[in-house]
Amino acid sequence: MTTGVDGLDTVLGGGLLEGRAYIIQGQPGAGKTILANQICFHHAAAGGKALYVTLLAESHARMIENLSSLEFLEPSLVPDGVYYISGQPALKEGLDSLVRLLRGEIRRHGTTLMVLDGLLNVREAARSGLDFREFMQNLQGQADFAGCSVLMLTSTGLPMASPEHTMVDGVIELTDDLSGVRTTRHLMVTKHRGGPHLRGLHQFDIVERGVAVYPRLEARYGQPSRGDTAGTERMSSGIETLDAVLGGGLPAPSMTLVLGASGTGKTTTGLHFLARSSPMEPGLYFGFYETPPRLLSKAAAVGIDLGALVDQGAVEILWQAPTENLLDGLGHHLLEAVDRRGVRRLVIDSIGGFERAAEHPRRLLAFLTALTNELRVRGVTTVASWELRQMLGSSIEAPAVEISSLVENMVALRFVELQARVRRILAVMKIRDGAYDSQLREFEITDRGIELASAPDGAEALLGGFAHKRDEQASR
Template sequence: MTEETEDPHRMELDRVPTGIAGLDTVLHGGLLKGAVYIVQGVPGAGKTILSNQMCFSHVAAGGRAVYVTLLAESHTRMIQHLRPMAFFDESVIPERLYYVSAFRTLEDEGLKGLLDLLRREMRGHRAGVMVLDGLVAAEETAASDREFKKFVHEVQMHAALNGCTVLLLTTGGPGPVRAEHTMVDGLIELDDQLFEVRTERSLQVRKFRGSDSLRGRHPVRITADGLVVYPRIEAVFSTPSVPDAATADRVATGVDGLDALIGGGLIEATTTALMGPTGVGKTTFGLHFLAQCSAAEPGLLFGFYETPARLRLKAARLGLDLEGLEKTGALEIVWQAQTENVLDELAHRMRDAVLRRGVRRLFVDGLGGFIESAVHPERMSRFFSVLSNEIRALGVTAIYTLETRDILGPTLQVPVSGISSLVESVVFLRYVEVQARTRRLLSIAKIRDSGFDPALHEFEITGQGVRIVGPFAGYEGMLSGYARTLDAPAPASPSKRPPRQG
């Protein structure tokens, strides 16, 4: 066999990281050195913050940057708006990050004068990043489309010769492809869309010459740290980040009597859907599961509805020391109020918490918090499938609660289509009325690759926690929600009941 030699035509192109959380993931490492990109978006979408944040990040890494504006106003107001953000560092201005207004140059000398200014500033400051804020003003100054395209082409030439990555900022949204879009190396589009009464910012890489990128729209937030991009879960984890390793090991549920019904516990690194109506005990089951956490088997409670203080109190009343587990580092509670959350932000927050502590037990209370955060509900089946695959591959045994709509009745309406095919285990908790009293029942619908007891079992919640009482025998019609003894007559349907006597 001959020794393989490296193909010079397949050498990796140099990258310039943006330093923006999530964006470099979307760009597979950053922008390309010496390339020109158009960043366009509606007013308020975040173009100015994105470009300034990249400049400050580049300077913090040892580089130099130039920010050129074509605005009539001074830079004072823009810097005032940037100053509260964590990335802002006034000490680097103007030696390493230089702001220059080219408004007067464009007015007096046209595109040729602007091009000369860009070339001088690029070389004079040895800039690795340059921003031209206000490309629309340059386009309006051009005598013809040909002149404007020539200007963009010459900016590309100088960027490549000087190894300077250039961002051209302009106002615009989704629409027809313009000539300059075909000339530049990439097109990044920011948007701020209204969904009924809420808005959500997003970012899309519509073109990225010389590199792949994560396709589609990705949610964006503007925070005190600057602009944050949350790569869409279906795109970034279409393949889990680590190889999935199947195991036959079991994980104790912590519920007295339950493990014996499911073959010795939940199978490790699987996902369980725990479904039932409000108040039936779903959270209580999850607290028992987390009470089995240890330093070797850390746990995470990711919830939406009950605050950490209330969860600790609830656990203490059941004889479970959640607070003690938190103090030793065996357990973490991550809670977020049900406000206008961003679906992908929640998923990344949960995964980051899993990675941060090497979590092995995860209790999500409940999946409805994710569903209510989705501006595109039709995503939920794919979203949950990909997220579960990633969490499973990380070696996490997870329980998700889902609230069913009806408290009593023969049907259980599930809020996520096809949920049973996306999880390894399905456990139903339900109420049944018996002789004018409600009692709690547990039924196991599915344990993939394992035997289980299919009988209906009664369970109780006492001051000592959850206890499986045993099979609920001697009754029929239990799944209707109204149980009766086997020798009792069936209740008459409304059409066959005798008329009331006056």
């Protein structure tokens, strides 16, 4: 039985098992009520019958009011598809009375999904542990007989050895964890009897459409989702002289890392690559630092009419502020956009946006491994930027070996200062399985874009002058 919650069915290995009982637990405010209602309305929209039983003080009217801003709430499904009742009066008479109420309501409505909101109240009303276990057995028996799935919500973190955990078929835990000054919502399936699931913590958020779960990318794509192919095709970088240096262009599909300090031309390099996009070879700009208006203006300043490509449907611009993003949310949004448009040219500006979103920095390598694998098997040729701190000098600070090993191609851009002028130099550091020109090239950024020297003479003379000047300074 699918839940209709983005990403949750993937974590659950396909969804909930029909006729089984599950616990959803989490502290107040973690999102239990929203999640349960979202599953109910999806179930009703698909033709099922959902019964929502509250054992809490909150009225149904107040609950609906609190949910009214969420897109999944469809008032026309109430009460025929989603029916709300209060179990508090029956609970005051004892657990047997509550079981009789639930049994009768399941039969009367032909319920196929029931939510019991307030399991902790049942536990507290039980005269003994045996009394509570009998209630759980009776409830599961009735639900199983009727072919009804049950979701029980509780606000307390119960030990795995508790009767609730041992007797149900699955446990879904929601948390809201503090890391520094920010909080991040996590979901974890700690038990899922009879079905595979993605283990560990997965980020989720509450957005306009309701709960959205973002499975850890490295867990979902531990192995690439489809077969990889190693072709011999080359894709133009958008700069003819650079294509010659690259040995005919960028291998396709592949990942190219463009390294350089701020202002060296990384984004402009990406814009040249996107400028070759077409409706038949769609491009995507996935950026963190340049807003769409600023990006269009920047492209126009170097002679690239990016706005026209956007209007033609050849390029899409996706921008997200580099603030409190969810790492896996970014990864899934990127892959969704790639699949939706059949993207062939992708610019990620920059990898630092993912790095800033990483709640646990040690995860970044595994995340990027899964992401680059998925882009590659989807036939995407990617140009990604990586900002270096070093502004000037004749040497370059390469990224960590682990990051370098993920990419097939690396191009370095750097500044060199000589005779009171700052000059730019480009160097191709590696190309996957292909010959390339490893000599340095000086380049300029003009109103026609990047103009790369066709011969290395200027760069060699420039670095020679830099070294000579450095030697003179050292001898003083």
